[in-house]
Amino acid sequence: MSGGWQGSDRVKRLPPGWKKIRARILERDPICKICGVRPSRFCDHIVAKADDHSEAGLQGVCGPCHDQKSSAEGNEAQRNNPRPQTKRPPEQHPGLK
Numbered sequence: 229m230s231g232g233w234q235g236s237d238r239v240k241r242l243p244p245g246w247k248k249i250r251a252r253i254l255e256r257d258p259i260c261k262i263c264g265v266r267p268s269r270f271c272d273h274i275v276a277k278a279d280d281h282s283e284a285g286l287q288g289v290c291g292p293c294h295d296q297k298s299s300a301e302g303n304e305a306q307r308n309n310p311r312p313q314t315k316r317p318p319e320q321h322p323g324l325k
């Protein structure tokens with residue numbers, strides 16, 4: 229008991245049949261639910277800390293939004309980084325036009 233598992237929130241316990249669940253979510257949400265622009269590539273837990281693997285607790289997201297959400301969740305405890313999850317600053321995508 230050394231308390232060395234503080235970072236384990238980021239490791240989700242995935243249920244058996246996860247690949248099928250993921251495939252269903254990506255079929256249901258072909259476009260990223262966060263930015264609404266790019267195609268979904270990841271199956272994201274809407275509530276990060278709930279072990280909710282039902283379709284209602286999951287959403288399809290694109291790679292950039294998934295990364296941003298994951299890192300926002302990781303920084304949540306520190307609150308040094310007031311980065312909104314649903315709006316991305318335009319500076320981050322210089323090549324998007």
Ligand SMILES: [Zn+2]
Pocket residue numbers: 260261262263264265266289290291292293294
């Ligand atoms: Zn997105």
